[in-house]
Amino acid sequence: MKIRDMNLDEGDVLRVVIIGGGMGGAEVVRNAATREGLELVVVEPKDVIECQALYPDYLGGRVEVDDVVAPLDPFCRKMGAVHLKDRAVKVDLADKRVLCEKSDLDYDLLVLAPGAVQNYFGIEGAQKAFTINTLEETVRARRFVEEESPEKIAIIGSGPTGIETACLLAEGGSFKIYIVEMMDRPLPTLSKNASILMEKILEGKGMELLTSRRVEAIRDGGVAFSDGSRLDVDMTIWTAGVRPAPIAEVLDLPKKKGWLLSDRYLKAEGKEDVFVIGDCAWIEIDGKLATKTGMEAEIQAKHTARNLARVRQGAALKPYSIRASTDSPVALISTGCGCAVGIYGDLCVPIPKRIIYTFKSWIDKSVVKRFKV
Ligand SMILES: Cc1cc2nc3c(=O)[nH]c(=O)nc-3n(C[C@H](O)[C@H](O)[C@H](O)COP(=O)(O)OP(=O)(O)OC[C@H]3O[C@@H](n4cnc5c(N)ncnc54)[C@H](O)[C@@H]3O)c2cc1C
Structure with missing residues (x-):
């Protein structure tokens, strides 16, 4: 029909x-x-609507669980909808x-x-790494950071999530952070300008960026690479792919x-x-x-x-028009200490950074607020 x-x-x-x-x-x-x-x-x-965009902030201790979620039942009741758990x-x-x-x-x-x-691409041991793709996982990762005080942390993947995770973690503690990327530059799905700018920012924060490195396995407290080399760390956070x-x-x-x-x-x-x-x-x-x-x-x-x-x-459907496409992506990436970088296609806006961060923070928090009753 x-x-x-x-x-x-x-x-x-x-x-x-x-x-x-x-x-x-x-x-x-x-x-x-x-x-x-x-x-x-x-x-x-789940009982709550989760705002994943705030997970890196939660991991870094900038916000708490209540800031990141909105209860689903009261929201649905207010809207006259039914939540089937x-x-x-x-x-x-x-x-x-x-x-x-x-x-x-x-x-x-x-x-x-x-x-x-999360996609682990079948890589040995990757599923045992921490991730920040769900609230449950992010809570587990933050608890580990707070209770075990890891000194060296490897973040696998240098997309916006990996970068934000690294920068917001760095803000809250004195860790040695390694960012591992299979491609030859960070933020590989964004413009080259964005990668160059981010390289400088990460370097300025004393982080080590390991590009063109393919992870073969996560084992024995470290990351094993396909070239036979190895990185020993106390914690690995997997952010590479969904x-x-x-x-x-x-x-x-x-x-x-x-x-x-x-x-x-x-x-x-x-x-x-x-x-x-x-x-x-x-x-x-x-x-x-x-x-x-x-x-x-x-x-x-x-x-x-x-x-x-x-x-x-009984009216005709209207076609959709894509706003943020892969060839002209829009991204606001938190770089810690109240700063962020705005990216629109080839354009990168690092200045005035604090305004961008405030804007991003306001967007992310308003997403949660709009579902709160
Ligand atoms: C760490 C992180 C940071 C991010 N930061 C940003 C950002 O700064 N800006 C931005 O624009 N985007 C960001 N994103 C991406 C953004 O969060 C997602 O694009 C967005 O949440 C997608 O919405 P969705 O409804 O498709 O999926 P989701 O929000 O993931 O919701 C899917 C829901 O479906 C439920 N579900 C799954 N399977 C079933 C099932 N079988 N039956 C019933 N329910 C099911 C899940 O429990 C979940 O609640 C980020 C993502 C992550 C992981």
């Missing part, structure tokens, strides 16, 4: 099931809640039914927003490199009643590829909320 042929009566209500109550899923709820004729159910095993394990796309660990539920429209999980949330693997939907493929309306390719947004999605429109950022997830969620309402009204 095609959505536009749904033939709905005026009082009919469409049940929208949203898998994932993170940045994308919660933003769909916030924006779809006021729309007529939609019943919203969020399937999410459960984990989706399968979707019967023909019968329009989500199968969860503890219960099942039917949907008229489905929004997939289960995000991404992969789609496991639910994506079992869904019988088109994928690209494992990511769920969205079309220009942010629907699952070839499906009329399934939307796919946020980090789990591969969104490529007019030659642009969407970045996996909170900013993109938020705008995609707002767009999807409007399209859900259009479905209910």
Whole structure:
């Protein structure tokens, strides 16, 4: 059945099931809640909406757990939505039914927003390293730092998360920090200007940047490299790469490199009643590829909320336009001590740094606040 042929009566209500109550899923709820004729159910095993952008700040002791999360139940109640505290394990796309660990539920429209999980690329011992991809993991890492006082810390990956982790950790203690990168420059997905600037900043902080180094294993308290060399450290934090949330693997939907493929309306390719947004999605429109950022997830969620309402009204869906694409990425990277660097495509803005940090901090904290009741 095609959505536009749904033939709905005026009082009919469409049940929208949203898998994932993170940045994308919660933003769909916030924006779809006021729309007529939609019943919203969020399937999410966690009790809180987490703002991952603040994890490096939490690790560095700049903020506390309460600053980083918003409770999901009160938020959903306020929005007139339902939070089903459960984990989706399968979707019967023909019968329009989500199968969860503890219960099942039917949907008229489905929004997939289960995000991404850490990718260890099958590297031996990597799973035993600390990560800051979930709050639980970040709390574990901070506790280790506070209780064990590591002297030498290796951070694997020099993307924005790795850099922020290094800089915010350095701010809170006197560690020797090594940043390990497989490519020949830090921030390899951003412009060369950004890499050059970041190299200078890291050097100024006394950090050691090990580029063109491929990690072979994390073992015996150290990092073993493919060239046979080794780095002995007291703590290793893995920030190198993500992969789609496991639910994506079992869904019988088109994928690209494992990511769920969205079309220009942010629907699952070839499906009329399934939307796919946020980090789990591969969104490529007019030659642009969407970045996996909170900013993109938020705008995609707002767009999807409007399209859900259009479905209910029997109106045509509007195509999406990517804001932060991989060829013109937007990033605000905290570099510690109240400083940050703003990056937009080839443009890098290190001055006035404190203003950028204040701006970034305000954005991240306002994300959490908007979900707090
Ligand atoms: C350390 C770190 C720092 C970051 N910093 C920034 C930054 O500064 N700026 C920025 O723009 N972006 C940043 N990001 C990226 C940003 O956080 C993500 O792009 C954004 O959270 C993606 O939103 P999402 O809804 O797709 O996924 P998420 O926010 O991860 O939410 C996914 C939700 O789905 C739930 N879920 C997963 N599987 C299931 C299932 N089977 N059933 C039910 N629920 C499920 C999860 O529990 C989770 O709550 C950062 C990410 C990390 C890890």
